[in-house]
Amino acid sequence: MISRILSVALLAIVSIASAQTTRPAGPTRISIDLNDVPLAEAMKTISAETGVAFQMSTSSPRSGAQAAKDIRVTLKADNQPLSRVVADFLVQAKCSVAPYREYGGLAISPGAPLSVIPLNDNITLLVQSVVVEGYANLGRGEPTKQYNYTIQCAAIFDPSMRALGASQSANITELNIAVPRSRNQYGSSSQIDQVDGRRFAVLLTSLRFGTAERVTNIEKLVASWRVLCATEDVKVALEAADLINGGENGDERLTISVPPAGNDQRNGVQFSLRGSLLERFKNSPWESIWGTGAVRIDGIDGGPLEGVNANPQGIRGKDITFRIFDNRGGQRNLAEEIDRIQVVLPTKARYIEVPIVLTDLKMP
Amino acid sequence: MKLRMIVLCMFSLLPALALAEVKTEIVPAAQLERQGEAAQLAKPVKLSLTDTSPTDAVAAFVKETGIALTFDNAERQASGPVITYDVAIDAATLDDALDQLGQALRLGIYRQSEKAFRISPNYDVGFNERRNNFGQDMEGGTKARITGIRTMRIAGQTTNSPGQEFTVSIVVAARDVMLTGQPEVKLIEAIDEQGRKLEQAKPSSTMFFGGSNLQRLRSTLSVSLQLSRPEPDPAQIKSLKGEVVLKNVKSFSKTTVTELDKQVEITLDGVKLTVGPLAKSGDAWRLPVKTPPGKPEARGNMYQRLNFLFNESAQATGEAGERLRINSGGSSSSPEGDEMFLQFFSDGSNRPASTQPATQPATRPARPDGIKPVKVTWSVPNEVEVISIPFEAANLIVP
Numbered sequence: 086m087i088s089r090i091l092s093v094a095l096l097a098i099v100s101i102a103s104a105q106t107t108r109p110a111g112p113t114r115i116s117i118d119l120n121d122v123p124l125a126e127a128m129k130t131i132s133a134e135t136g137v138a139f140q141m142s143t144s145s146p147r148s149g150a151q152a153a154k155d156i157r158v159t160l161k162a163d164n165q166p167l168s169r170v171v172a173d174f175l176v177q178a179k180c181s182v183a184p185y186r187e188y189g190g191l192a193i194s195p196g197a198p199l200s201v202i203p204l205n206d207n208i209t210l211l212v213q214s215v216v217v218e219g220y221a222n223l224g225r226g227e228p229t230k231q232y233n234y235t236i237q238c239a240a241i242f243d244p245s246m247r248a249l250g251a252s253q254s255a256n257i258t259e260l261n262i263a264v265p266r267s268r269n270q271y272g273s274s275s276q277i278d279q280v281d282g283r284r285f286a287v288l289l290t291s292l293r294f295g296t297a298e299r300v301t302n303i304e305k306l307v308a309s310w311r312v313l314c315a316t317e318d319v320k321v322a323l324e325a326a327d328l329i330n331g332g333e334n335g336d337e338r339l340t341i342s343v344p345p346a347g348n349d350q351r352n353g354v355q356f357s358l359r360g361s362l363l364e365r366f367k368n369s370p371w372e373s374i375w376g377t378g379a380v381r382i383d384g385i386d387g388g389p390l391e392g393v394n395a396n397p398q399g400i401r402g403k404d405i406t407f408r409i410f411d412n413r414g415g416q417r418n419l420a421e422e423i424d425r426i427q428v429v430l431p432t433k434a435r436y437i438e439v440p441i442v443l444t445d446l447k448m449p
Numbered sequence: 450m451k452l453r454m455i456v457l458c459m460f461s462l463l464p465a466l467a468l469a470e471v472k473t474e475i476v477p478a479a480q481l482e483r484q485g486e487a488a489q490l491a492k493p494v495k496l497s498l499t500d501t502s503p504t505d506a507v508a509a510f511v512k513e514t515g516i517a518l519t520f521d522n523a524e525r526q527a528s529g530p531v532i533t534y535d536v537a538i539d540a541a542t543l544d545d546a547l548d549q550l551g552q553a554l555r556l557g558i559y560r561q562s563e564k565a566f567r568i569s570p571n572y573d574v575g576f577n578e579r580r581n582n583f584g585q586d587m588e589g590g591t592k593a594r595i596t597g598i599r600t601m602r603i604a605g606q607t608t609n610s611p612g613q614e615f616t617v618s619i620v621v622a623a624r625d626v627m628l629t630g631q632p633e634v635k636l637i638e639a640i641d642e643q644g645r646k647l648e649q650a651k652p653s654s655t656m657f658f659g660g661s662n663l664q665r666l667r668s669t670l671s672v673s674l675q676l677s678r679p680e681p682d683p684a685q686i687k688s689l690k691g692e693v694v695l696k697n698v699k700s701f702s703k704t705t706v707t708e709l710d711k712q713v714e715i716t717l718d719g720v721k722l723t724v725g726p727l728a729k730s731g732d733a734w735r736l737p738v739k740t741p742p743g744k745p746e747a748r749g750n751m752y753q754r755l756n757f758l759f760n761e762s763a764q765a766t767g768e769a770g771e772r773l774r775i776n777s778g779g780s781s782s783s784p785e786g787d788e789m790f791l792q793f794f795s796d797g798s799n800r801p802a803s804t805q806p807a808t809q810p811a812t813r814p815a816r817p818d819g820i821k822p823v824k825v826t827w828s829v830p831n832e833v834e835v836i837s838i839p840f841e842a843a844n845l846i847v848p
Contacts, residue, residue: 181605199605214605219848221598230848237605249530252555280529299848311555315530368528431530449604 111245112166112206119160124178127158128193131174135167136244136389137286138190142183152180152195168209168241171286172201181213182239184287191241191287198239200446207243208439212236217449219299231267232299234448236292240310240439242285247315249280249434251288255310255441260294262303267295280313281369282379282430288312292441299448306443315431319362322427328354329420338362341428346420354409354419355398356426363405366430371397371405382409383425390423470708471715475831478627478698494546496538502526503554506536507568510550514543518558521569547576591623593693593840596671598686600678600848614650615847617674617686619693621838627698629830634674637690641683641847651675670695686845692837699832707824709736718829732819733792735778740787765793766824773822793822 117134119127128139141153158177162170171191175182179197184190198211214237222229242248260266292308321335323343333342339360346354384390394412397405409426411417496513498506504526511518520526536553540546547566551558551574558568558576597618619634639647672693676686704715709727716722723739765773778792 196605212605214603217602219600219602221846221848222596223598223842223845224594224596228846230846232848280532282529313532317530365528365530368524434530434532436532447604449602 111243112168113243113245114164115162115167115170116164117160117162117170119158121157121159123154124156124158124180125153127160127174127178128153131171132190133391135171135286137167137171138185140185140190140192142192142194152178156180156195166203166206166209166243168207168243169203171241172198172203172209172211175211176201182211182241182287183289184285200443202441202443204240204439204441207246209241210441211239211241212443212446213239215446215449217299230297231295232297233295234293234300236306236443236446237289238291238441239287239289240312241287242312244284244286246312247318247431248285248288248312249283249315249431250285250313251290252311253289254291254293255308255439257292257294257306257308259305259307260303261305262296262300264296264298264300267297280434282366283369284315284379284431292443301448303443303446303448306441306446308441308443310439310441311436312439313434313436315433316435317433318429318431320427320429321358322425323356324425328423328426335360339428339430341426343426354423355406356395356409357404357406358428359404362430362432371407379429380407381425381427381429382423383427384422385424387424393419393423470706470711471713472705472707473715474703474705475700476703476828477700494538494540494543496536496546496550498534498536500533501536502531502533503556506534506550506554510538510546514546516543517565519565519567521567544576551575591621591626591836591838593619593621593838595689595840595842595845596620598845598847600682614675615678617676617689617845619672619674619840621670621672621693621695623670623695623697623836623838626695626836627830628670628695629698629833630696632670632672633694634672635692635694636674636676637692639676639689639691640687641679642685642687643683644687645679645683647676647679647683647686649675650677683847685847686842688841688843689845690839690841692839695836695838697834697836698830699834701828702831703826703828705824705826709822709825715827717827724825727822729819730778733778733794734819734821736791736793736822736825738789738791742784742786762828763791764826764828765822766826767793767795767820768823771795771820773820775825791825793820795820 113135115134117130119130122130128141131137132139156178158174160170160174160177162173165173175193175198178193179195180193181196181198183192183194185192196213198213199215200212202210202212204210216235216237218233218235220231220233222231240251290310292306319339321339321341323332323334323341326332327334328343329346331343331345333340335341337360339358339362341356341358343354343356380395382390382393382395392411392413392415393409395407395409398408399406409419409423411419494510494514496509498509501509504520507518507520534554536550538546538549538553540549547558551568554568555574556568556570557574558566560566595617599616599618621632636649641647674691704717706713706715706724709725712723712725714721714723721741723737725736727734727736729735763775765775767773773793773795776792776794778790780787780789782788
């Protein structure tokens with residue numbers, strides 16, 4: 086028996102067709118009970134319960150497909166933070182994770198994380214690998230050695246964080262190891278990938294430092310990680326009667342509209358977006374923005390309508406038309422099932438500093 | 450011991466075509482010109498902005514300093530939510546100011562030319578002078594020296610290679626070598642402290658020049674040697690011997706085409722090419738260059754590196770005698786041959802409109818498009834020598 090409790094709204098609290106600054110709320114809480122189910126089935130269940138898209142990584146399709154059949158998952162959670170449930174699932178599934186960029190979700194691949202560190206109720210960190218590059222400097226003068234350590238991490242975010250991107254590495258502020266840290270900084274990078282309106286359930290970062298001698302254990306590491314979160318959104322939505330009779334909502338920045346519903350809804354329901362804000366998102370991957378929090382389609386029970394996708398049918402200047410369809414190819418009368426279509430685009434964002442603390446971590 | 454062998458590229462000794470608008474001559478490699486290093490500007494800069502976007506901050510900086518500072522991907526800055534920053538700059542020199550700007554925006558900046566800079570999240574944060582090792586100590590003639598050994602160890606899931614080799618870094622000093630092709634590192638013998646023989650694991654790779662086909666070596670050249678790593682790890686390489694093999698261009702065949710309004714045939718690197726006629730397309734002048742029909746392998750090196758037509762080996766001159774930059778204006782391939790269009794821009798603003806700076810100082814003149822080239826010159830290797838540079842070392846520590 087699976088039940089779901091959403092303790093907060095998945096999306097930020099902003100009024101329809103308005104923009105306002107909000108603080109992160111959360112966490113989203115999940116209850117789940119999986120008993121020895123195949124990985125593929127577990128992924129579907131977790132995805133349905135959390136609203137986060139999952140897929141096996143395509144970087145190693147053969148091992149991924151085999152893992153989906155072979156690995157079995159047992160997982161129990163009672164009203165736990167979403168990020169922690171997802172992290173526990175990955176540990177159980179012996180899988181690592183990377184952003185599933187097309188849908189803002191999670192791409193998983195075989196390879197158990199080395200450790201799991203809940204940073205707070207909204208973010209859980211997985212240490213996924215450690216790479217040690219050793220270098221002997223044999224140039225002029227006495228030979229010297231340098232070891233550069235890269236600890237690769239993935240962080241699972243609660244949707245309320247509205248995470249748009251993050252720096253590729255975190256800034257280490259404290260490091261307790263048996264040998265001195267190298268004077269030669271092996272520092273942090275603040276680069277982030279493209280910010281295009283998609284929100285991410287997982288982002289990667291690395292912790293990097295250098296030493297003059299090899300280290301086998303980290304007693305304690307403290308770091309600060311820059312994560313970019315939306316601080317202001319524009320949200321537009323249409324509900325119930327407007328979806329049947331046709332209607333529109335919004336302002337000059339962003340307007341959503343639907344034509345009157347026809348008799349035949351087998352080809353799905355259409356809605357369109359227009360407005361000056363779309364100019365800033367003209368390079369966004371609209372074909373895969375579904376599932377990222379930017380477009381949400383609710384059923385009459387108030388929750389996300391299952392088994393539907395919204396794909397762009399045409400982009401003409403500042404107008405984009407989407408078709409909502411049954412992604413299982415069924416013949417559903419979606420006009421009757423859909424109670425609300427909502428589009429949220431971030432208009433302002435700001436970096437937050439996320440503290441990371443690792444203790445007693447073995448080095449290869 | 451140094452082994453030198455002269456290889457003459459007979460195909461490039463073909464006589465100049467008997468056309469008035471095509472002239473071919475043989476010139477020593479040392480005569481090829483290079484652009485000088487950019488001079489450093491010194492100017493105090495003060496700027497204070499709060500809750501500002503990177504685009505606005507860069508525009509204010511450009512207005513204050515008069516330099517050209519260009520986003521590598523300006524479109525990206527104009528998309529998505531506006532990320533805001535507080536920027537405070539108080540610097541005695543432009544270099545310091547650029548560094549402070551880069552740090553404030555968490556972006557990297559590098560110098561494109563004396564007064565033109567580029568900014569992007571893809572560089573190290575702050576102001577990075579374009580790193581090169583020109584000017585390093587080149588005394589002592591041609592030699593190779595082992596400078597380091599690199600290893601990699603991995604725990605957990607990663608896309609990196611398993612790290613079953615270690616890499617020996619070698620620096621080659623060879624003054625005034627005009628390098629063509631890929632340097633090669635050959636292992637003669639490697640023995641570890643346990644008496645085990647280490648094998649060459651992979652073909653050698655060049656770390657400095659990458660895919661460049663032709664480069665004046667005024668500095669050291671970094672190459673590497675991959676060795677297999679036996680279990681357990683060796684602590685030392687007791688003895689290591691090998692050689693680095695370079696190809697040095699002694700002279701070039703320089704082909705100059707004038708009267709570009711006509712279609713002419715030239716031979717570059719053994720391949721006949723049809724050049725011209727020059728035509729105007731929009732704001733830019735375009736010059737078509739066609740390879741002959743036939744299978745790609747029959748078209749010689751030109752097919753492999755059509756970029757050669759507009760890289761450092763190509764020079765164009767405008768009507769007023771000014772030097773023009775040449776860019777690719779597109780290419781196509783078919784059984785009838787390959788065709789590449791060359792586009793001409795004034796030196797310093799050579800990029801097409803799509804990559805023009807988003808922000809420019811108000812005093813900067815408009816981009817002088819439409820400058821007509823009157824002469825194009827290509828220089829291709831003529832006489833090539835093979836240089837073998839030995840290296841040898843003992844008791845090397847393995848990290």
